[in-house]
Amino acid sequence: MALISIALVIFLIPLTAFAMNVIAPKSRARTASYISIILLLISTILSSILLLKIGSESAVTRMDWFTVGSYTFEVGVLLDFQGVLLLVIVNMVSLLVHIYSVLYMAKDPGYTRYFGFLSLFTFAMAGIILSDNLLMVFVFWELVGLSSYLLIGHWYSKDSAAKASKKAFIVNRIGDTGFVVALCIIWYQFGTFNLDEIQVLMESSQLQNGSWVSGLSALPAVWLSFMGIGLFLAAVGKSAQFPLQVWLPDAMEGPTPVSALIHAATMVAAGVFLMSRVVVLLDLTTLAIIATVGSITAFMGAVAALAQYDIKKVLAYSTISQLGYMLIGIGTGAYEAALFHLFTHAFFKAALFLAVGSVIHSLHALKQKHNLNIDAQDMRIMGGLKSNLPVTFYTYLIAAFSLMGLPLFSGFLSKDALLVASLNWSAAVGQLAYGVSLLAFATVTLTAFYMGRQLLLVFFGDFRSGFSVSEIQEGGWHFKVALIILCTLSIGFFWSFNPFDYMSSWLLNTLPAKLNSTPQFDLEVRDATNHSFVGVGSIALVMAGVLLAWLKFKPGKILTFAESDQLSFLERVSINNWYLDKFYERTILSFIRWLTLVLAQVERKVIDRLVNSFGWIGVIFSFVVGWLDKVFIDGLINFSAFFSSQVGGMTKSFQYGKVQSFIIFALVSLALIIFLIL
Amino acid sequence: MIPAEHFYYIGAALFSIGLAIVLTKRNAIMILMGVELMLNASNINFLAYNKAGSLDGQFFALFVIVVAAAEASVALAIVLKVYKHFKTINLDKIADIKD
Numbered sequence: 189m190a191l192i193s194i195a196l197v198i199f200l201i202p203l204t205a206f207a208m209n210v211i212a213p214k215s216r217a218r219t220a221s222y223i224s225i226i227l228l229l230i231s232t233i234l235s236s237i238l239l240l241k242i243g244s245e246s247a248v249t250r251m252d253w254f255t256v257g258s259y260t261f262e263v264g265v266l267l268d269f270q271g272v273l274l275l276v277i278v279n280m281v282s283l284l285v286h287i288y289s290v291l292y293m294a295k296d297p298g299y300t301r302y303f304g305f306l307s308l309f310t311f312a313m314a315g316i317i318l319s320d321n322l323l324m325v326f327v328f329w330e331l332v333g334l335s336s337y338l339l340i341g342h343w344y345s346k347d348s349a350a351k352a353s354k355k356a357f358i359v360n361r362i363g364d365t366g367f368v369v370a371l372c373i374i375w376y377q378f379g380t381f382n383l384d385e386i387q388v389l390m391e392s393s394q395l396q397n398g399s400w401v402s403g404l405s406a407l408p409a410v411w412l413s414f415m416g417i418g419l420f421l422a423a424v425g426k427s428a429q430f431p432l433q434v435w436l437p438d439a440m441e442g443p444t445p446v447s448a449l450i451h452a453a454t455m456v457a458a459g460v461f462l463m464s465r466v467v468v469l470l471d472l473t474t475l476a477i478i479a480t481v482g483s484i485t486a487f488m489g490a491v492a493a494l495a496q497y498d499i500k501k502v503l504a505y506s507t508i509s510q511l512g513y514m515l516i517g518i519g520t521g522a523y524e525a526a527l528f529h530l531f532t533h534a535f536f537k538a539a540l541f542l543a544v545g546s547v548i549h550s551l552h553a554l555k556q557k558h559n560l561n562i563d564a565q566d567m568r569i570m571g572g573l574k575s576n577l578p579v580t581f582y583t584y585l586i587a588a589f590s591l592m593g594l595p596l597f598s599g600f601l602s603k604d605a606l607l608v609a610s611l612n613w614s615a616a617v618g619q620l621a622y623g624v625s626l627l628a629f630a631t632v633t634l635t636a637f638y639m640g641r642q643l644l645l646v647f648f649g650d651f652r653s654g655f656s657v658s659e660i661q662e663g664g665w666h667f668k669v670a671l672i673i674l675c676t677l678s679i680g681f682f683w684s685f686n687p688f689d690y691m692s693s694w695l696l697n698t699l700p701a702k703l704n705s706t707p708q709f710d711l712e713v714r715d716a717t718n719h720s721f722v723g724v725g726s727i728a729l730v731m732a733g734v735l736l737a738w739l740k741f742k743p744g745k746i747l748t749f750a751e752s753d754q755l756s757f758l759e760r761v762s763i764n765n766w767y768l769d770k771f772y773e774r775t776i777l778s779f780i781r782w783l784t785l786v787l788a789q790v791e792r793k794v795i796d797r798l799v800n801s802f803g804w805i806g807v808i809f810s811f812v813v814g815w816l817d818k819v820f821i822d823g824l825i826n827f828s829a830f831f832s833s834q835v836g837g838m839t840k841s842f843q844y845g846k847v848q849s850f851i852i853f854a855l856v857s858l859a860l861i862i863f864l865i866l
Numbered sequence: 867m868i869p870a871e872h873f874y875y876i877g878a879a880l881f882s883i884g885l886a887i888v889l890t891k892r893n894a895i896m897i898l899m900g901v902e903l904m905l906n907a908s909n910i911n912f913l914a915y916n917k918a919g920s921l922d923g924q925f926f927a928l929f930v931i932v933v934a935a936a937e938a939s940v941a942l943a944i945v946l947k948v949y950k951h952f953k954t955i956n957l958d959k960i961a962d963i964k965d
Contacts, residue, residue: 847957848889848897855885 192249194238195265198275199318201231202282202311209304217299221290224307228283235276242272244698248320248384259379266320266383269698270527274461275317277531278454281538282310284670285449288542291666292445292549302342306449309335313454316461321381322374325462326367329426332458333360336450340442352438359435363425370418374469377405377415387468416474419466420481427459427511430485434768436508437492440500444545447500452507452541453534460514460530467523476621479519479613483627486512488766490634494641495762497749499544499565502642505765506591507537509631513606516628522609524699529602531695532590532683536599539587539674546580546667547573547646550660554653562653567645568749574647576660579668581647583675588643590678592636592730598683600726601690603632607722632726636733644741652747688723873914881907894945894955898938905934 205224212220250264286306293302312335315328341353374381377400378389393402400412423429428436439451450456463470463478470478489509496502510533517526550573551564562569574581590597593604610628614621651657662668680687683695690696741747755763764770880903887900909927916923945955952960 852889 191238191241191247191267192265194234195267195318198231198234198238198279199265199311199314201227201234202307202314205307206304206311209300209307212300214300217303218290220300221286221303224303225283225286225290228279228286228307228310232276232279232283235272235279238267239269239272239276242267242269244269244700246700248382250320250382261323262321262382263324264320264382265318267318269700270461270464271317273531273695274454274457274527275314277534278310278313278317281449281453281534281674282306282313284673285445285538285542287666288448288545288670289443289445291663292545293443296443298342302339302443305335305338305342306446309339309450309455313458316458320383322371322383322386322466323381325465326371329367329422329458329462330364332455333357333364333426336360336439336455339446339450340439342442342446346441348438349441352435352441356435356439359432360425363422363432366418366421366424368418370415370422373407373411373415373418377402377407377411379403379405383465386466390468412471413473416470417477419462419469420474420478423459423463423515424481425459426462427456427515428485428508429459429481429512429515430488431768433485433489433508434765434772437501437504437765440498440504444500444541444548447504448538448541448545452503452537456507456511457514457530457534460511460518460526463515463518464523464527467518470518475519475521476617477519478515479610479621479624482512482515482517482519483610483624483631484512485509486516486631487627487634488512490631490638491758491762492765493638493762494634495755495759496638497567497763498563499547499567499570499642499646500541502567502638503537503540503544506540506635506638509635510537510591513603513628513631516610516624517606520609520613520624522605522613524696525602525605525609525690527699528683528690528693528695529606532598532602532678535674536587536590536597536678539583539671539678540591542667542670542674543580543584543587546577546663546671549663549667550577551653553661554655554659557659558655560653567642569653570646570651571649572647572651572657573660576657577647577662579671580662583671584647585643586675587678588639592639592734593632593726594730595723595727596680596687598678598680601680601684601687601693604719604723604726605690605696607632607726608719611722629725629729632729633733633736636730637737640734640737641741644737644743645747648743649741649745649747689719691719870914870917873910873917877907877910877914879907880904880910892956892958894948894957895942897957898941898945901941902934902938905930 205227209220209224246266246268248264248266250262253261253263255261286303289302289306293299296302309332312328312331316325316332319325319328337353337357340356341349343349344353371381374386377393378386380386380389389402393400395401395409395412398409399406400409425432436451436456440447442451486509489505489507489512493502493505493509496505510529514526514529514533517523517529547570548564551562551570554560555562555564586597590599593600607625607628610625614623614625651660676682684690684693686692750759761767884900884903884905884907887903888897891897891900909930912923912926912930914923948960949955954960
């Protein structure tokens with residue numbers, strides 16, 4: 189019970205911070221941001237306490253939410269190791285990003301709005317992590333998407349930022365359709381959204397004669413795959429997987445700390461986290477699809493990162509590629525390795541983004557000082573920054589080594605675990621599946637190459653902007669604190685007592701093994717036979733990539749940057765992200781535009797006409813009715829009125845006040861009566 | 867002996883004359899006089915029926931005369947009031963009952 193109340197406090201703290209930043213007046217903006225930093229510090233400490241207490245236990249507390257007909261929906265808190273660990277990471281990275289942003293966003297007019305949305309995001313993320321049922325996860329999932337949209341469009345007056353935020357939002361909605369479909373199937377089949385109950389029901393469900401039976405409910409077996417694919421589609425949208433990865437590079441339009449928190453460390457990892465929550469529901473087909481899509485994404489992202497000149501885009505594509513890795517882990521049945529990579533990636537990628545933000549910040553200051561017309565994110569004007577940005581450089585170096593997967597750094601451990609898992613899975617499944625491992629291993633080299641390239645272009649060689657490198661100044665303690673803490677946590681010792689062997693990692697050993705309970709699931713790929721081979725091989729591949737980068741961009745070499753029309757084929761493929769945007773533009777978007785034109789025509793020509801002719805019919809009909817009304821109905825009434833007035837007139841004439849005529853009538857009537865009687 | 871029919875003839879003639887006066891005259895007092903004639907015509911009828919022997923008819927005639935006198939006094943009082951109100955006793959002009 190105590191744990192649950194701590195969890196609720198952690199859950200509500202960011203919401204408080206959000207409310208406070210929203211209502212804070214402009215003059216108190218700075219105070220409000222410092223208070224939210226303190227609040228987040230508290231929730232980070234509380235979640236660390238929670239992590240120490242929870243161990244490998246898990247606890248669920250739930251209560252009724254609302255009832256529809258005979259169905260009762262519940263809200264609840266699920267505390268388990270993987271969730272609480274992610275909670276710690278989200279809170280900690282969010283805390284550091286908050287600290288960092290105080291300096292980074294200092295002169296921004298939307299300061300309170302920015303901090304408010306950062307807190308809202310942290311709240312939504314905590315919601316996803318703590319929810320014990322998929323409906324709540326879905327609610328917070330959408331809230332996370334909303335805060336991502338709001339933060340990408342922070343500089344909404346900039347056209348590209350507004351477009352990028354819309355793109356991110358719409359592409360995410362495509363994925364969410366999958367989520368909704370999966371929720372429908374789960375509700376139909378199990379009648380509950382609670383994760384633990386679903387797991388139990390899934391274990392007891394069976395495949396019989398091509399139908400998937402659970403309790404009284406039976407569906408054709410294909411719906412089992414549909415459910416998994418639907419859930420996966422949600423992760424594809426949120427975690428920027430092929431073919432929906434196009435939103436993430438554009439999302440770099442947001443402020444760099446936002447990219448660090450949301451589009452590198454936490455939100456994009458929500459897809460992977462969701463997959464790890466529902467991994468028990470995935471059947472073999474779905475897992476194969478996930479592994480394939482993950483490997484394709486990893487490779488495509490790495491290739492796209494090779495030739496980028498925008499310093500943030502390199503990291504964006506790298507994030508896509510690393511998320512691909514995590515999904516390889518999910519698809520190959522090594523969900524704990526995927527989570528491991530998620531956690532280590534959160535730190536080193538946030539460190540990389542914040543280091544890059546520091547570089548951009550410094551160059552931006554230079555740009556404003558001399559009133560230059562340069563792009564502060566273009567690596568072509570950078571170079572030789574290591575002496576003037578020492579903290580940034582060293583933290584970047586450590587985080588980059590970790591991302592490449594060099595031993596002693598956290599990335600090595602988690603990447604190793606993933607590579608082993610992919611190789612074992614390929615061996616277990618068969619020949620074609622080796623493609624997955626092949627792409628995963630190729631990506632190792634590519635990752636080393638593009639990180640080496642970025643490192644050399646930004647920090648080594650000569651400063652190519654035309655100004656003296658001594659004019660570059662590093663940001664204050666806000667930057668340094670965040671960078672140093674994040675890169676310290678990217679060192680391998682924090683994750684495993686033996687930094688060369690992921691098997692001794694406390695994290696992997698604490699994570700409970702989730703046996704896949706899908707009916708007829710017989711794949712067993714849980715061993716470490718290829719461990720040393722993979723470790724050595726991946727180091728060799730990293731070295732090859734770094735060497736290539738060194739040969740191409742070594743300091744002192746005269747670098748020439750080709751114009752965009754003189755690029756080689758590979759470079760063009762890379763810089764345009766496999767022409768995916770153009771492909772969508774030409775196919776789906778132009779089809780949709782054509783469709784809207786056609787529909788507009790249909791609307792104008794058919795529907796409008798139909799409506800108009802209905803209108804005409806109405807007018808004519810009402811004229812007829814009006815005529816009928818006037819002639820018949822009114823005529824009838826007028827006639828009756830006329831008749832009564834005539835009768836009235838006639839009767840009135842008897843009573844005209846002439847007493848003598850009364851007497852005449854009386855007399856005549858009397859005479860008539862007498863005559864009739866006699 | 868004058869036969870009874872002659873009385874009836876006179877009564878009828880008198881009644882008709884009274885009726886004609888009531889119907890044709892415009893002056894309220896003239897109409898009252900017509901009414902008196904008609905009452906007296908009925909008196910003659912009562913007396914004529916009485917020729918057989920009993921005295922009932924004569925008593926009726928006496929009653930009629932008394933009632934007629936009372937009626938005439940009341941009617942003349944009304945006519946006086948009407949005259950004060952309308953400054954005329956022409957019945958056509960005071961036909962205010964209409965509307």
